[in-house]
Amino acid sequence: MIPSARILLIVSGGIAAxxxxxxxxxxxxxxxxxxxxxTRGGAEFVTPLSFxxxxxxxxxxxxxxxxxxxxMGHIRxxxxxxxxxxxxxxxxxxxKMAHGLADDLASTTLLATDKPVMVAPAMNVMMxxxxxxxxxxxxxxxxxxxxxxxxxxxxxCGEEGSGRLSEPHDILDAIERVLGHEKLLxxxxxxxxxxxxxxxxxxxxxxxxxxxxxQGHAIAAALAKLGAxxxxxxxxxxxxxxxxxxxxxxxxxxxxLAACExxxxxxxxxxxxxxxxxxxxxxxxxxxxxNGANTKSLDLTANPxxxxxxxQSKTARPRLVIGFAAETxxxxxxxxxxxxxxxxxxxxxxxxxxxxxxxxGDANTIHLVSAxxxxxxxTLSKQDVAQRLARRIADHLRGAHA
Ligand code: PMT
Numbered sequence: 001m002i003p004s005a006r007i008l009l010i011v012s013g014g015i016a017a018x019x020x021x022x023x024x025x026x027x028x029x030x031x032x033x034x035x036x037x038x039t040r041g042g043a044e045f046v047t048p049l050s051f052x053x054x055x056x057x058x059x060x061x062x063x064x065x066x067x068x069x070x071x072m073g074h075i076r077x078x079x080x081x082x083x084x085x086x087x088x089x090x091x092x093x094x095x096k097m098a099h100g101l102a103d104d105l106a107s108t109t110l111l112a113t114d115k116p117v118m119v120a121p122a123m124n125v126m127m128x129x130x131x132x133x134x135x136x137x138x139x140x141x142x143x144x145x146x147x148x149x150x151x152x153x154x155x156x157c158g159e160e161g162s163g164r165l166s167e168p169h170d171i172l173d174a175i176e177r178v179l180g181h182e183k184l185l186x187x188x189x190x191x192x193x194x195x196x197x198x199x200x201x202x203x204x205x206x207x208x209x210x211x212x213x214x215q216g217h218a219i220a221a222a223l224a225k226l227g228a229x230x231x232x233x234x235x236x237x238x239x240x241x242x243x244x245x246x247x248x249x250x251x252x253x254x255x256x257l258a259a260c261e262x263x264x265x266x267x268x269x270x271x272x273x274x275x276x277x278x279x280x281x282x283x284x285x286x287x288x289x290x291n292g293a294n295t296k297s298l299d300l301t302a303n304p305x306x307x308x309x310x311x312q313s314k315t316a317r318p319r320l321v322i323g324f325a326a327e328t329x330x331x332x333x334x335x336x337x338x339x340x341x342x343x344x345x346x347x348x349x350x351x352x353x354x355x356x357x358x359x360x361g362d363a364n365t366i367h368l369v370s371a372x373x374x375x376x377x378x379t380l381s382k383q384d385v386a387q388r389l390a391r392r393i394a395d396h397l398r399g400a401h402a
Contacts, residue, residue: 013041183227213237
């Protein structure tokens with residue numbers, strides 16, 4: 001399954017550290033994935049082995065660990081997360097965050113991150129009420145850190161009052177809120193194409209391309225996360241079916257078109273598939289023989305254009321039709337031409353020259369071309385492109401963008 005959110009969970013010292021195991025278990029049920037940084041204090045309460053077993057990932061503890069830095073430096077740890085969650089957040093770690101200290105892996109990662117941060121404090125009632133802690137929390141809030149809880153009730157120290165770690169389901173709800181996983185697209189239907197098509201030459205050979213399906217699959221997952229009822233029509237790929245998405249597996253462009261037409265009407269269509277423009281005019285029933293020939297010609301015939309068919313449908317045009325343009329030169333200019341020719345609303349233009357690694361790679365640099373102009377996006381992971389696009393679609397359909 002493609003995770004619905006990648007959480008970097010920092011577990012600091014406190015009796016409530018055991019609740020973080022439950023947080024991970026329940027979060028994984030919701031499709032989230034977790035990497036854990038365990039502080040020295042946290043490891044006094046729960047072992048790294050428990051976190052490794054429940055998260056299915058290596059647990060990170062030391063800033064100056066040659067192995068950890070070589071495998072996954074602290075910068076990459078935070079870059080590869082959608083959100084950093086500190087749970088439980090001790091008074092000590094909150095103070096370090098507020099004052100910019102960086103003397104261990106957790107505090108250094110927090111200082112170096114460009115990702116949203118959420119803290120779920122847990123401590124003794126007096127520590128929580130202390131003016132120093134309250135000032136630190138106010139500082140963190142002012143800097144945009146999300147604070148969940150603490151709850152009140154009986155505390156592990158025997159006292160009563162504010163300082164209990166929020167319940168795992170409340171923290172998970174807050175994570176989904178912060179990551180914009182509110183159901184902004186609920187009640188809407190989305191159709192996404194992804195991956196390459198295979199056009200048979202004979203029973204054992206076909207024409208294909210290097211599309212991995214990573215971009216299209218991530219878009220389907222992101223639309224589903226925002227609540228759209230999503231159908232992914234996928235050519236042959238190694239990508240797993242995304243969570244919460246209906247998937248139709250097809251091979252050829254003709255099958256992809258048929259599956260898309262059968263899905264209509266939909267509100268949103270995103271064509272990310274690298275559909276073969278041409279197919280062999282006649283696929284051999286038997287394996288073609290060489291028969292001593294050194295050259296061989298293939299007659300090709302044009303495939304149907306799925307994006308244009310959807311965009312130009314007289315009876316069931318989706319409200320928003322989005323295509324891609326895979327270009328190796330004059331990327332935006334060619335995308336503008338495709339926008340007009342195919343009749344879609346937006347084109348996401350991407351440079352697929354060999355050195356970009358766009359085909360098959362994990363990152364993409366998008367130029368969103370529409371009748372209102374061109375938006376240049378920074379280079380993002382394909383998941384981040386998908387999330388940004390899903391948000392952009394939701395804003396558009398809710399009227400926030402022209
Ligand atoms: O799969 P990945 O490895 O993650 O790589 C992602 C990607 C590079 C494949 C993706 O970002 C991308 O650019 N997809 C479109 C690839 C493509 O076929 O581009 P194009 O410029 O040839 O086609 C323009 C648009 O028309 C595309 O939306 C395409 O899906 C659509 N099309 C093209 C031909 C056809 N017969 N039918 C179509 O629907």
